[in-house]
Amino acid sequence: MIERLNGGIGFGGLVNCTDSANTVSTFSNLIGCDLWQCRMESSFRLNPIIAIGYDVWAIPFDGFFFYHEVAWKGACNEYTNVFDGCLKVDGDADPTSPPHTPLLPVNMLFGDCTTMNYRLRLCPPTADGCAGCVPQPGTTRQRRLII
Amino acid sequence: METQYDQKAWEQETKLGRRLYIHNFGMTGTEFAGWELVKISVASHSPDGSEKVYMWKRKASKLEELVQVRVIESSYWRNALQYHHDQLMHSMRPEIPRGKGKTAAIGDIQHVGQTPTNETTAMIFTRGNLQISVSSVGLSPVDVTTLAKALDNKLTKPPTKTDEKKMVAKRQKPLKVKAKKKEMTVLIDTLPEPTPKSGWTRVLATDGEIRKEGDTLYIVDEKGGDRTVEVITYKLE
Numbered sequence: 039m040i041e042r043l044n045g046g047i048g049f050g051g052l053v054n055c056t057d058s059a060n061t062v063s064t065f066s067n068l069i070g071c072d073l074w075q076c077r078m079e080s081s082f083r084l085n086p087i088i089a090i091g092y093d094v095w096a097i098p099f100d101g102f103f104f105y106h107e108v109a110w111k112g113a114c115n116e117y118t119n120v121f122d123g124c125l126k127v128d129g130d131a132d133p134t135s136p137p138h139t140p141l142l143p144v145n146m147l148f149g150d151c152t153t154m155n156y157r158l159r160l161c162p163p164t165a166d167g168c169a170g171c172v173p174q175p176g177t178t179r180q181r182r183l184i185i
Numbered sequence: 186m187e188t189q190y191d192q193k194a195w196e197q198e199t200k201l202g203r204r205l206y207i208h209n210f211g212m213t214g215t216e217f218a219g220w221e222l223v224k225i226s227v228a229s230h231s232p233d234g235s236e237k238v239y240m241w242k243r244k245a246s247k248l249e250e251l252v253q254v255r256v257i258e259s260s261y262w263r264n265a266l267q268y269h270h271d272q273l274m275h276s277m278r279p280e281i282p283r284g285k286g287k288t289a290a291i292g293d294i295q296h297v298g299q300t301p302t303n304e305t306t307a308m309i310f311t312r313g314n315l316q317i318s319v320s321s322v323g324l325s326p327v328d329v330t331t332l333a334k335a336l337d338n339k340l341t342k343p344p345t346k347t348d349e350k351k352m353v354a355k356r357q358k359p360l361k362v363k364a365k366k367k368e369m370t371v372l373i374d375t376l377p378e379p380t381p382k383s384g385w386t387r388v389l390a391t392d393g394e395i396r397k398e399g400d401t402l403y404i405v406d407e408k409g410g411d412r413t414v415e416v417i418t419y420k421l422e
Contacts, residue, residue, distance in 0.1 A: 051249070052320070054275070099278040104277055104278060
């Protein structure tokens with residue numbers, strides 16, 4: 039990752055959310071922050087997003103994430119805040135439909151499925167959307183190195 | 186998290202991989218015609234094995250056409266299936282499909298990532314005790330099917346006459362063992378130390394399962410009996 043940032047080949051130009059979560063949390067913690075990496079699961083429907091490396095609104099992977107991983111504060115649950123370096127969500131009152139206002143999720147409350155926070159910006163308010171996007175601190179909260 | 190990936194079914198499907206063992210595999214830069222090996226990294230090493238990452242760049246290409254080959258070498262073909270499962274669990278895309286057509290013939294178990302125009306830009310597969318990923322990771326997408334097939338052939342096909350003549354590959358004296366029924370029988374008491382100087386070794390039995398414990402290679406055979414096992418070594422330097 040560092041080699042790539044310095045103009046080298048690294049491991050190539052593609053990253054996924056786990057790489058982003060590792061990068062955000064590791065570099066932040068180096069300067070005194072206290073972040074974790076944690077996943078939300080599983081197979082949940084998405085709102086339109088702008089994915090890292092792109093500048094267009096789209097819903098990737100036929101509409102669903104199998105999982106997503108972000109840098110997260112504290113207990114990594116719906117009451118704590120996330121830092122998502124992998125995508126931008128729609129920051130207006132209705133993320134499910136255009137027009138969309140790009141918003142990088144920085145220190146954003148993960149939230150539940152009744153109040154507009156990160157969770158409802160990432161997923162529609164449906165059973166296969168927001169309700170399926172569940173924090174997994176029990177099994178996935180960790181601090182992983184970046185390479 | 187429940188998944189749609191049926192590891193038990195994969196075990197049933199794995200035939201060649203059970204009786205194939207690769208020790209100290211490495212790429213030397215000659216495996217992919219028209220491509221240059223630009224970087225080798227050891228990404229992690231666990232008691233079960235090692236993970237090596239190879240970065241390849243297409244020769245004489247003005248665009249950034251880069252392919253990443255990641256090889257996890259474990260001690261047992263079942264562990265390779267577990268690593269394969271782990272790779273799928275780290276993909277954000279749900280329901281990654283199995284290979285079809287040309288890609289279905291690669292590996293014991295394989296899954297593919299394709300573009301909307303059906304280019305295979307990523308492929309993960311197991312072969313014996315190895316779990317392998319071949320991915321297009323540059324600015325310009327590359328269909329990796331040919332490269333993955335070339336790599337799989339290297340692991341499974343006999344060496345070419347050219348390779349033998351150039352002493353790149355050498356057929357060792359076949360191992361003859363009396364396999365005990367359903368018990369671990371020693372094939373190789375002490376495998377060579379995994380260094381570039383040792384080269385890499387392919388061990389292929391006609392039946393049974395091969396696995397490593399510590400530095401010893403074993404065969405486990407359902408029926409037992411006399412077994413002849415092929416051993417080929419390949420230079421890494």
